[in-house]
Amino acid sequence: MPRTKEDDARPVRGKAATINDIARLAGVSKKTVSRIINRSPLVRADTRDKVETLMREVGYVPDPMARGLAFRRSFLIGMIYDNPTAQYIVDIQYGALDALRDSGFELVVHPCDSRSPNYVDGVRRFVQQQKLHGVMLVPRVSEDQALADMLDDVGCRYARIAAVALDAPDRIVVTHDRDGAAEVADYLQSLGHREVAMITGPAAYRSAIERTHGFVGALQRRGIELPPSRLVEAGYTFESGVAAAEKLLGAKKRPTAIFCGNDEMAAGVYRVALRTGIQIPKQLSVVGYDDSPLASRLWPPLTSVRRDTRDTGRMAAAMLLQTDGAPRPLSSVRPHLVIRDSCQPPA
Amino acid sequence: MPRTKEDDARPVRGKAATINDIARLAGVSKKTVSRIINRSPLVRADTRDKVETLMREVGYVPDPMARGLAFRRSFLIGMIYDNPTAQYIVDIQYGALDALRDSGFELVVHPCDSRSPNYVDGVRRFVQQQKLHGVMLVPRVSEDQALADMLDDVGCRYARIAAVALDAPDRIVVTHDRDGAAEVADYLQSLGHREVAMITGPAAYRSAIERTHGFVGALQRRGIELPPSRLVEAGYTFESGVAAAEKLLGAKKRPTAIFCGNDEMAAGVYRVALRTGIQIPKQLSVVGYDDSPLASRLWPPLTSVRRDTRDTGRMAAAMLLQTDGAPRPLSSVRPHLVIRDSCQPPA
DNA sequence: CTGAAAGCGCTTACAG
DNA sequence: CTGAAAGCGCTTACAG
Known part of the structure; x- marks a missing residue:
């Protein structure tokens, strides 16, 4: 196999670069690299440029498990749903993945049975074990206040998808x-x-x-x-x-x-x-x-x-990624009638 | 909120127990606890019982990110697919989740566009960044030998779902x-x-x-x-x-x-x-x-x-969990005709 | 069968 | 704006 330039840039052959490699190669401390990874403003522009260029050359991507362990929070978004139609589930998933693309977050699916008496416990275990960054709640579980309360309790952010604004604007997508x-x-x-x-x-x-x-x-x-x-x-x-x-x-x-x-x-x-x-x-x-x-x-x-289900999924996932706490307008998606051939004036 | 017995058993209030807590409470080293987590046979039966009971009482579950970091491999199964129908995707997902239930593994979905020239690269980045434990390959990407070869290259195990046995028995589910x-x-x-x-x-x-x-x-x-x-x-x-x-x-x-x-x-x-x-x-x-x-x-x-799609998904996921390397019979699922009302003898 | 030390790749808390 | 130390919760490699 021919060696490419990129191969040679790799600090240790066959192993992915780590924050330590980047720090050493860039001549800065790992903490500075960490700041750049986390988009801290406390880095001089030229330092940032130098390190970012190096990261790109080496193909460095921070390890989500190491980051997750240190943060005590994973880079996973959970999708909780009960029993909608297949097309609806898949459309929400596609939309969510649109929003998650290149964000470093991944989507973990978690169907459940909301008729089961302890399904909220099941979701809690899922959320806590995986230390999820957040969860998307799809109808009809999105309508369950007990579930939302539990998530609040354990400090897991969520985005609900529902027909009406039954929660704060930063936690709901309304489908009207x-x-x-x-x-x-x-x-x-x-x-x-x-x-x-x-x-x-x-x-x-x-x-x-x-x-x-x-x-x-x-x-x-x-x-x-x-x-x-x-x-x-x-x-x-x-x-x-x-x-x-x-x-x-x-x-x-x-x-x-x-x-x-x-x-x-x-x-x-x-x-x-x-x-x-x-x-x-x-x-x-x-x-x-x-x-x-x-x-x-x-x-x-x-x-x-x-209903623009894919947009709905995209909005819900995007909501979970926005962590700056800035106030945001209500996310909502408008349904509209598609007229085909099944109606005409009465005889 | 009333304090339950279980609450009081928690080593540190409000924080989940760690391997250190279990080790201290059980009077063993954390390495012994680790052995029990990983089902090592090198533990005396009574030690094992004592520790397992304690883990259950405390509600201890090992942190997948910490384990993953140490193992250099996550507890995530990826599902790679191109563009099947919604019902098929969802059925495979349900089947996979059947197999993954209570295993500590989670399912991460990853649709892709196999017509895109560099989609294999996209999958490689996904697999390497997340250090996936394994991936399920759904038709039609499951038929792409270049994709399978790449996964072999980077050391990621996979399970293919395909119409014929185009791979070894421990890497394929055949749908005949x-x-x-x-x-x-x-x-x-x-x-x-x-x-x-x-x-x-x-x-x-x-x-x-x-x-x-x-x-x-x-x-x-x-x-x-x-x-x-x-x-x-x-x-x-x-x-x-x-x-x-x-x-x-x-x-x-x-x-x-x-x-x-x-x-x-x-x-x-x-x-x-x-x-x-x-x-x-x-x-x-x-x-x-x-x-x-x-x-x-x-x-x-x-x-x-x-076609029993849910079974198919279950088999593929189960295959990825079996790590003992024991030889296994070919996984296959048989289609059968469901007769309804759309056929009769010709006029 | 059991354990003390070092390390996985990051971040936090503190200092400068 | 930058860095050295300690720690996140586990496992590996080694020793006994």
Whole structure:
């Protein structure tokens, strides 16, 4: 193997350079190198330049475990989540990794079961053992105040992702689900629908509550009342969507439009409509929420509310990296309706 | 807050116990505690019992950063992947976490772009900076020999997931895609189909090659020849599936059955069939591969090859934890056909 | 089977 | 603005 210049610059062949190598080669103390690593302003500009150039030449990168041990805090960001859809998990991860790129931080995934009585303890052990720098809390665990309180207790910073601002601006990314659902109501009303229904997610989810309130409220403002029989709670799953659709479409007076709390449940409505010969959108308009890949795989392609999940993940991770404590504006991401072919004016 | 017994057992209030605390409390040297942490046999049974009991009482867990620094190797497993579907990524992650639970290891995710010319360098930096204990290689990066060679070079153990045994048994989980595809061929033949077509994944993917060979070979064995015009290469995406289906279904003599290299492309066939008024399964049988959630959301529900992705991830991670070097049988996972409603005998 | 010393690669606390 | 000493919580190498 030919030796390159870079190889020769390496202080000890075959072993990565350490802070001591850099200090020796630069003719400064390791403490000065440490200051540069940690972006301390207390270093003369020319000293900084000299050392930084050397670090680049040698390909020096500080050891995260050594730094972590000394700091008593790792360079790991945890992602805590319960059971969202695969696409949502992956999008949040991609977004988080966007923010973490070249930061020296890495993303550690930690799914958990929030129905288990001691899941908060499980998260605490994870956080403490790994001395995590911070954690991202994804719905629905992000809505659990007991979890947030525990993290405060053990001094672990966190970033929550939630439908509303249920925490301080430096600890939350707000997704404004209410607005997304309101846009759906406006759209359906503009098409002329008055016999409208909604299949909601579980009332235990804040997102479900917000989407329901947003939808019902916007309808009311436009003079449309949603009777309780037209509001069916389901479980955010395909199967629960099927069951809810059977209830709504089996009624003596069918709605002309159904808004579903997510795309999975909308797929359930499609299933029932196909089975019972109800044509979408001719006889029934359907709207989903998430704008998942599924929305464009269905036929007709499903009109759905898009949420910029990757941006959401990016913001949450970025929040954990910002340690200067400077006040920051509320991080929020706006949903918006993506109109496809699943709606038309009622017959 | 009431003080519990456990609180009082903590050597220093508010700070986690260290190996020194355990050694002092147990009346042994820290080296003995270290031996117990590392499951060394060179400890008397009663010493071991005494110390282990104490560790449990105190809630002592060794600091992974301190251990990692001393070992020059972290307790992190990396998961390297390019661009599979979200469900696949998440299933592999869940499986890996099953294997890692209570092991003291954590999972760090690292997507990359294998089309980028220096992605191998990117992975090397990741692996070396974090001193990873090992990495899981997911298709398609798992098929890249240059990547595996680099990992060997830098002394990082790895576990590849691939359609065939392209590495030693202690470094690979084989998914036998050929067998899954052959089962599809047998099934379609048993229904009486002879005018069969296949939409394959990209020829650069080993999974695509194996599924194609498995399908074509099994058909041949049953006396069915697949002309080149009936073998259309696509890109494992919905859109490419649509384009391939248009080609196949626009031909003067249509096939009576189409096998797709994955469910996404099968959804593309559904789309074209719906648009052109071809009824599934009456006029056209369709089979997918993956058995993703999408398969059961489509109408009619899609017959598809299931692969036990979570098991696959579990095996790959378990492989990285086994460090005794004992010889092990080849890890492999068998695909099998899940029959739904998208096929019937040809008209 | 057990232990005292040195070291892993960094940072903190203090001094200048 | 810079540095020498001590320490973070473990393990290795050696000795007994």
